[in-house]
Amino acid sequence: MSEILSLAAANLLSPMILSFVLGLAAALARSDLTVPEAVAKGMSLYLLFAIGFKGGAAVAAHGVDGRLIAALLAGVVLSAALPLVAYALIRAITRLGPTDAAAVAAHYGSISIVTFVTASSVLQAQGIAAEGYMVAVAAAMEAPAILTALWLANRAGAERDNDPDLWREIAFNGSIVLLVGSFLIGLATGETGLAKIDAFIVAPFQGVLCLFLLDMGLVAGRGLKGARGVLGGGTLAFGLLMPLIGAGFGLATALLLGLSPGGVALLMVLCASASYIAVPAAMRVALPAANPALSLTLALGITFPFNLTLGIPLYIALAQTLTGA
Amino acid sequence: MSEILSLAAANLLSPMILSFVLGLAAALARSDLTVPEAVAKGMSLYLLFAIGFKGGAAVAAHGVDGRLIAALLAGVVLSAALPLVAYALIRAITRLGPTDAAAVAAHYGSISIVTFVTASSVLQAQGIAAEGYMVAVAAAMEAPAILTALWLANRAGAERDNDPDLWREIAFNGSIVLLVGSFLIGLATGETGLAKIDAFIVAPFQGVLCLFLLDMGLVAGRGLKGARGVLGGGTLAFGLLMPLIGAGFGLATALLLGLSPGGVALLMVLCASASYIAVPAAMRVALPAANPALSLTLALGITFPFNLTLGIPLYIALAQTLTGA
Amino acid sequence: MSEILSLAAANLLSPMILSFVLGLAAALARSDLTVPEAVAKGMSLYLLFAIGFKGGAAVAAHGVDGRLIAALLAGVVLSAALPLVAYALIRAITRLGPTDAAAVAAHYGSISIVTFVTASSVLQAQGIAAEGYMVAVAAAMEAPAILTALWLANRAGAERDNDPDLWREIAFNGSIVLLVGSFLIGLATGETGLAKIDAFIVAPFQGVLCLFLLDMGLVAGRGLKGARGVLGGGTLAFGLLMPLIGAGFGLATALLLGLSPGGVALLMVLCASASYIAVPAAMRVALPAANPALSLTLALGITFPFNLTLGIPLYIALAQTLTGA
Amino acid sequence: MQTHAAKRVEIIIEAPMESRLTAALEKAGVTGFTVLPVLGGSGRSGRWTREGQVGRSGMVAVICLIRPDRLDTLLDAAFAVVERHIGVVSITEAQVLRAERF
Amino acid sequence: MQTHAAKRVEIIIEAPMESRLTAALEKAGVTGFTVLPVLGGSGRSGRWTREGQVGRSGMVAVICLIRPDRLDTLLDAAFAVVERHIGVVSITEAQVLRAERF
Amino acid sequence: MQTHAAKRVEIIIEAPMESRLTAALEKAGVTGFTVLPVLGGSGRSGRWTREGQVGRSGMVAVICLIRPDRLDTLLDAAFAVVERHIGVVSITEAQVLRAERF
Ligand SMILES: Nc1ncnc2c1ncn2[C@@H]1O[C@H](COP(=O)(O)O)[C@@H](O)[C@H]1O
Ligand SMILES: Nc1ncnc2c1ncn2[C@@H]1O[C@H](COP(=O)(O)O)[C@@H](O)[C@H]1O
Ligand SMILES: Nc1ncnc2c1ncn2[C@@H]1O[C@H](COP(=O)(O)O)[C@@H](O)[C@H]1O
Ligand code: NA
């Protein structure tokens, strides 16, 4: 326990987390500090490209693990199943109607790639290895949750648009395509490819992540300020409970799969985190009656900071203890 | 021959080319992946600044080669003469009218700086030296083609605006100014200057180029999708033949000038490539009746990918064989 | 003297200053070269973050100097007092009315962070150490000048809006928050934190500064071109005299405080430089009748280039001579 | 100078719906429109700015100039898309040059 | 399709004044508006473009669709803010769909 | 509040022509205008978006508020520039505050 706390403290004192805190504080103090939209988007492209490429190169270096397919399948199942848990929980402890509950559930079944990137960074700093293909698992977990959530909303009779383009849009969502594409490029070019571009995607990675988390803090803080009244006690509790429940499912699955300690921690992070990029846009199209501020504030204002500060060190500590590492 | 093929294969398996392919594939699959305009512009400023500066610093280090002036003049002549060849070819094998043919010819006389940058990178990776002043030659080749093309259009009686500002705009086009300016800065500050900023302009260069080529793939792919019907068989053949013809002229000139193997390859690349930045804007002003989609699709959708994937390794192999290196 | 000149010459021949000159020349030649607004903003965020963090990490490494509080207080007093000098001078040698004079005075009491960043870079290149907390002094000097200037305008009966939000906006201005915040992060995480991100904030720093100064040159050049007629001989003289006067006050104060040679030079630079980010926006809100083009052209078109080219080497040479280093 | 009566329709709509709206317009034979970026706004669903979002898709403004007799076709097509979504539609009287273009 | 008379007010104002304008509008009960970015312009205080500034705050355009009877309230609120500042205010007649939203 | 009749002219034009248009306007004595960015559009020359271009110059929208009696001067000046280029010009009736500014 004290070990977890000291890990958490070390995590909190990293430039990355403090940059996030700075952004949060600046937003709450109503500072006009902003990262231009184009720059934030550019940094997220950089992070996706780098993490995908490095994952692919790692798989190329260590050979394809027999568990890759199993892990991918497990990711798809988790992403599709967690919205059911989330939906039941949110209906039980809040007064949200079925449409809003389904939209929130979609966010929590899907994943937050920045949380994943931050966790990978922390693992690397602590010298804990993880399976390179976990980025492919992350990509596989983006979309299935949306299907389950729409099914839930439909079942509850929610008005929803039937839109043939939506499925293509979800499957070829920019972040999925870039993550999978750069993973494949890393896999194809391996160590040789990595050597050519590591001064770009390895060395400055953590620094870019700092500036990106600064922006995430600003956005999360502004979202929280704008959402006074949107969040009640029940929804707040959901935003803190659901990541722990998700992490539990991730932990059990990862142990079953026999992943390495780092891999276990990353699957926990994926299950614990909630989407705030791909899913919100899909919900606007498919469930226009759902309140977008609600899901976004929960995912970005409550769950993301929780995972970033306390969640990640907790999941890593548990993963290490339970794999006996 | 088999050597060329294996070179081409190695080239195709580099992170840079694969990033371009990823962008192309994402666009064709109608993914919403996009690089923000400001970020793409920022990366192109970076690439121009870095390539110009390194060229200048190389000239400062190795001394001004007596062939510099001759190479510059040859570049101007090639840029002014190639539109005549392109015009004749396009009129012969397509049904385009004189205005459209002249506009296309302007694009092919001018150059694509990204193709040049990629070729420089490939040469460097293979340890083949090239004259540092080739970037100055690239800058010199941007504009003359426009003059020839306007003369051709005029002769054919095309309606065109006589615009006194146009010439200043072409001569002080942003990419020419930045390329020449950073070349001069590199020349003035030499190795000392380079040492100060090489962690910025040398180490991450290839990585930035990957992300930039990803965007080029997206743009080229979207252009191709939007241009169904614009390109017939004749124009398509032109887009593949013209780079080879241009490269032939470049090869002959470079051998006459006695350039190094790397320099020969780069002059071939300049002659083989077609502009899609400076020339399109100039054509909109001077030849408003020309269809902009046509030139852009040819230059960016056909010739650029051809040069990037097959052209560059082919030109390098020929340059090495014929200079006996 | 000849030493100052050779220092100035060496300074002028650095890639950074030449990039600024390139931007200036391109703007005056009416080139369409531009750095997208978002990219320029992104680079300025990077520079603020990097300089703040490094300052904080330096303080963490060398221990908090007893002079930190004294230096901060001195900065606040200088920023509040210099507008009085500037106001008197501008009223004496130009025909500007009290409102315009007060607005100009606010700019000169406040500071230009890019001038500070460039001076820090020059010092580092010459191996001259400076107190890490000078970035905190820079942050402290941003705002007080605005108060004095508004008091001056009020006293002269200028029409001005009384706006309760203005003070919060000034105090939590984005650049102040980022500078102070990253300073604190650097202080908290120290050398360990710096080691994690130095490949991002240290190695490429000077290169990014080059591109940023290129943009500053473009903006300054365009401002100068647009402001023909705005600047008379008197205002021009003010733009060249005031930095020297400010530097004098900075010098005297720094010697009193007993700062290191680098610290003396930096305080001179802060006093000599004029704001063109935080103050202009505040003036638009509080003194809408003041002509914004006037202050901006003076600060950015006259004083900034003067400091960048001649001022910085002069201040460094004086600081070294007078501290006996 | 010779001008011709037209309608100027301005549709402010969520960015993820843009491609659906323009597809519907094209299907209805409306092939002329211009898309402008939007920085922020306020309405029944509250205040938003681009800064408060990550994906930051936000909203866009679509402007159509159209012959008066084609207005209803356009409004029907547009309304089918925006109906259940947030956003506003406004119409003003306008004059255009070069009527043959519309 | 059923439309309703409305006024379209367009206010072009310095960016540092944007939050003050929207606060004044909200205080006056105007809760619907859209903010568009501006690249440059020209007026009595001369020509400017985003490229000529560093902070580059520039200007923004605020568009309000409003019921005709609420126009004066809006103009009074807006005028109090823009009065001493550079910028322009224009009003056009418009029709809107879904009047219940305004 | 006192308002004055004016015309609102909106010109959507290719970005490389922007400086030519504003120069022509200024030459014709029109010194007030605002330039807005454009994300994409569709017209007789097909569909385009900023994403489909490299130089990505695209188009811009220029808005002029002008006294009714000066409209023809403006349209003549604008038309001379846009004549052979793609783009559209529309005019709406407007009211402005602070007429002395126009
Ligand atoms: N009255 C209005 N005038 C101008 N824009 C509006 C108005 N009402 C809503 N909007 C725009 O439409 C968006 C969604 O509006 P709403 O559906 O009312 O939440 C807002 O964020 C504004 O950008
Ligand atoms: N007549 C006009 N038509 C359109 N926009 C204008 C007009 N006059 C001024 N503006 C805009 O308002 C800004 C400030 O105008 P001014 O206060 O006249 O300097 C200009 O930069 C333009 O963006
Ligand atoms: N009817 C229209 N309504 C609004 N914008 C239009 C219209 N027609 C053309 N445009 C704009 O003008 C550009 C060029 O039109 P065109 O010259 O018809 O190809 C288009 O890309 C649109 O941005
Ligand atoms: Na999840």
Ligand code: NA
């Ligand atoms: Na060529």
Ligand code: NA
């Ligand atoms: Na100062």
